[in-house]
Amino acid sequence: MDSQQRVGDDERRIAAAFNDYFANFGIGIAPDEVIVGSRRTIRDGSGWAITYRVDRDASGAPSLEFYATHRRTNDRHVLISADGELEHLEALSDWVIVDSDNSDVQNGNDAIERRLEARGIYPHGPG
Structure with missing residues (x-):
């Protein structure tokens, strides 16, 4: 951890919320991994790929x-x-069957994908 960065209550709450979210899968992060400006991809043996960034x-x-x-x-x-609160944001829709004449769902997914790419959290980078 950078000497300028100290682990405080905010970092502990964020790590605890992340760890609670993935507790059933044994995936977690330490409070000292909640570093502003960091980006990381976690891959586990069960198939999860999780990319996060801290801002x-x-x-x-x-x-x-x-x-x-x-x-x-x-x-x-x-x-x-x-404060450890979770806000669920837009994610890509999977397994959607639509009429080939209706591109609204695909256009929506394309827009979400562009926003995620701009944030650097999709597609997942190296683990």
Whole structure:
């Protein structure tokens, strides 16, 4: 950890919320991994790929945004604020069957994918 970065209550709450979210899968991060400006991809043996980034929110507090994929479930896009609260954000829609004349769902997915790519959390980078 950078000597300029100290682990405080915000980092502990964010790590605890992340760890609670993935507790059933044994996936977690330490509070000292909640470093503003960091980006990381976690891959586990069960098929999860989770990319997260840590930024400051409008008040200057840290927040962690992650995008998680697994072959057996829907994608998840979540923002964890400094108080440990989770906000579920738009994720790509999987397994949607639509009329070939209706491109609204595909256009929506394309827009979400562009936003995720701009944030650097999708597609997942090296583990």
